[in-house]
Amino acid sequence: MKFEVGDKVVVKITNEDGVVAEIIDDNMVVVDVRGVKFPAYTDQLDFPYYKMFSKQKLVPEKKAAIPKTFIDQVPKEKIRQLPKRDPNGVWITFIPKFEQDDFGDDVVTLLKIHLHNQNETGYQFTYQLKYFGETDFELKNQVLAFQDFYLHDIPFSSLNDSPSFHVEFSLLTPDKGKAPYFEASLKLKPKQIFMKIQEIQAKGEPTFSYQLFKDYPNKVEEDKMELGKLAAAGYKVYEASKARQYLPPARTVVDLHIEKLTDDWKNMSNHEILMLQVDEFEKYYELALAHMQPILTIIHGVGSGRLRDEIHGILRLRKNVKYFVNQYHPSYGYGATEIHFQY
Known part of the structure; x- marks a missing residue:
C-alpha cells in the first residue's frame, strides 16, 4: 500500500494539501482537505515532498550586493526640540500591585516604591525605610x-507596622549657594493608604505620590559676630570649650503636661498650650545636645496625640536623632517618646 492513515498528501488535480483519513482498498483512500472528506484514487495523490522542493530552491540565489554608503552621503538628521517640562519637585511614588484572591476580588499584595525627580537638577540621596x-x-x-x-518593594501587610520613609538629599553638582544636604521624610497611616488606593482605582490611575520637596533649599548663612566688639560693649564672651559649664543643667526626662x-x-487656648509645650521640648532638646546626652525621654501624654505627632514631626528632620520610639x-504607658542621639 502506497499510503497509510495520517500521511500528508497533495491532490494532483487541485494542488491542495490533505491528510489520509481512511483506507478503502489498495487503489482508493478517503482524504481530508480542510475538514472536507472525500474518496480519491491513490494515483490522483502524491506525497508533498515534490511540492515543497519545487517551491523552495535547495540553493538560495545570491542577493544583490547593497551599495556602500559613505559618511558624507548620509543626510544630517534634523534636531528635534522636545517640549521642555516645568520643574515640579521631587516625589516619592507608590505603585500598588493587585492580585485576585480566592473570591475573584482584586487585592493589593505589595507596593513598589520609586523616587521621581521632576527637577532640572540631579541629586545624591540616602533612603531609609x-x-x-x-x-x-x-x-x-x-x-x-x-x-x-526604583527603590524597592514593601509587602502591603507591613503598613500596619508604622512605616516611615526618610531621604537625605545632596546636589550631584555642588553649589556654594545651596545647602550641603536636605532631609525629607514621610510617615503614612494605613487609613491614608487605603483611601489613596480607592481613589486611584476610581480614577483608573496606576500610582499615587507625595511631594518630598519642590525646590532644593539655599544655604543658610550664619551670622558672624565680632567678639571683640561684643566684649568691649560689656557682653560676656565665653570660650567654646568652656561654654557647657555656663548652660542650664539638662534633663533625662521632661514632662510636658501643661499643668507642670x-x-x-x-486661661490659655489649645493652640497657646501646644506652642508652650513645643517650646519647652525644644529647650530641653537643645540642652540635651549641648551636654552630649545619649537619651532624652519626653512625656507628652496620650490624649488626642496632637502633641506627640508635633514632636515626632520635628524629630524626623533632626540629623542628631539616631532614632526615637x-x-x-511601665511608668508612662504609651504617653512618652524615648529619643536616642548620635554625635
Whole structure:
C-alpha cells in the first residue's frame, strides 16, 4: 500500500494539501482537505515532498550586493526640540500591585516604591525605610534630572507596622549657594493608604505620590559676630570649650503636661498650650545636645496625640536623632517618646 492513515498528501488535480483519513482498498483512500472528506484514487495523490522542493530552491540565489554608503552621503538628521517640562519637585511614588484572591476580588499584595525627580537638577540621596524608628532598609544612590529611580518593594501587610520613609538629599553638582544636604521624610497611616488606593482605582490611575520637596533649599548663612566688639560693649564672651559649664543643667526626662509648665494654663487656648509645650521640648532638646546626652525621654501624654505627632514631626528632620520610639513604658504607658542621639 502506497499510503497509510495520517500521511500528508497533495491532490494532483487541485494542488491542495490533505491528510489520509481512511483506507478503502489498495487503489482508493478517503482524504481530508480542510475538514472536507472525500474518496480519491491513490494515483490522483502524491506525497508533498515534490511540492515543497519545487517551491523552495535547495540553493538560495545570491542577493544583490547593497551599495556602500559613505559618511558624507548620509543626510544630517534634523534636531528635534522636545517640549521642555516645568520643574515640579521631587516625589516619592507608590505603585500598588493587585492580585485576585480566592473570591475573584482584586487585592493589593505589595507596593513598589520609586523616587521621581521632576527637577532640572540631579541629586545624591540616602533612603531609609524605618519601622517603629528602627531602620529596615537603606539605599544610597543618585537620581538624575527628570528621571525615575526604583527603590524597592514593601509587602502591603507591613503598613500596619508604622512605616516611615526618610531621604537625605545632596546636589550631584555642588553649589556654594545651596545647602550641603536636605532631609525629607514621610510617615503614612494605613487609613491614608487605603483611601489613596480607592481613589486611584476610581480614577483608573496606576500610582499615587507625595511631594518630598519642590525646590532644593539655599544655604543658610550664619551670622558672624565680632567678639571683640561684643566684649568691649560689656557682653560676656565665653570660650567654646568652656561654654557647657555656663548652660542650664539638662534633663533625662521632661514632662510636658501643661499643668507642670504653668499655673495659668486654664486661661490659655489649645493652640497657646501646644506652642508652650513645643517650646519647652525644644529647650530641653537643645540642652540635651549641648551636654552630649545619649537619651532624652519626653512625656507628652496620650490624649488626642496632637502633641506627640508635633514632636515626632520635628524629630524626623533632626540629623542628631539616631532614632526615637513611642512604645509601652511601665511608668508612662504609651504617653512618652524615648529619643536616642548620635554625635
